[in-house]
Amino acid sequence: MLRLQNVLPFIITYKFLLDKPSSHSIKENNLHKDILYLNVSYNGGSVKFGKKMYVWWRYIHKIYPYALMGARIDDDVFVCVPQIFERLDSLKSGTLYYGWRHGRRKQINRDNRIDDMFLVLGIDLISLISKKTYCSDSTCKNKDDLIETGHGGTSMAEWLSIYNDNINFVHFVADNDRIVQLGDNNNDSYRKYLKPDFCNNKLVFHKSTCEMMHQLHLYNDHLGNGTNYIGPLV
Template sequence: MLYLKDVLPFIITYKFLLDNPSSESIQENNLHNDIVYLNVSYNGRAVKFGEKMYMWWSYIHKVYPYALMGARIDDDAFVCVPQIFQRLNSLKSGTLYYGWRHGKKKQIDRNNRIDDMFLVLGMDLISLISKKTYCGESKCKNKDELIETEYGGTSMAEWLSVYNDNINFVHFVGDNDRIVQLGAYYNDSYRKYLKPDFVTTN
């Protein structure tokens, strides 16, 4: 990332997110200062990912209040750095909701959302979310609280669905032609996208 700093249109800060500290990660962080401990209620895989999402956006809002955008990316994702940041530069918006899209409707819901494997939010949305209360349940007493679906992407979709009445407020951009998500359709993706010059092609 450092050798690309003169090429990229943004100043970038990145952190590695962990549930809670361990002696090994504390030693690592003392060297590089690039870990954020979310200090969440539940640890492990596929447990309360919404809480982890909420804690991350709240951290960005508090520590980087003048940031243009924030993002989260899975540790098994590979980013073509110059290309993705040129693309984000062309889309930059305080209400950007960007990544690999599920569904085709304009409304945001659990079936029409950005996947949390690579998710970018504009700072206006980060601010709105971080100022709300996370309740940690699938149904909350207060309709303005942020529910938990156990997954980050669907939790996020539920939180943003409150803006569906103003359909043009959230800048909802799926970029599936530029983003490859492997898994059940690995062979199709491999044939269509993963060519020898994949990273060097715009």
């Protein structure tokens, strides 16, 4: 993204989110200054993802109050640059709720939501969430507190569901035809997407390995440093 900053429609900044510091990550961060430690009590995968999401949105609200949008992306997601930012430029809205969608109903709930592997929010929604109180207790009330479901995507859906009475408030947009979400059932299906024209047709690829990301980056190199062929993955 930094190499392409002159052709992007936005000024982009990013952070790598980690639960807590380690000696290796501190050394890395001293060099690049691109890690944000969430400093949450719950560490590791599949634990209190809602709280981690909440901390990230509050950070954006505090540090980047004039941002148009914020996003969170899994570390196994490949993003087509600059195509995804051209798409977001066409959709930009303070109440944007964008990504790969579960369900087809207009109402936002746990079954009708954006998957948190790639989730974009407009700054107005980020601000509204940041001003509320996070609560992991089972007695929390949805309309008063941000309840924790254990997962980031479903927690977000619960938080935004309070706006269902005003169905046009949240700009609920999905790009399921251009975002590849393989979930846990990837098998060998990923191979059909590893093609030089991937970013001509798609925007995001979930469940990428480091090797797959490298290959897709080479295919999508707008600075002419890549090639249209790379050997088979091993």
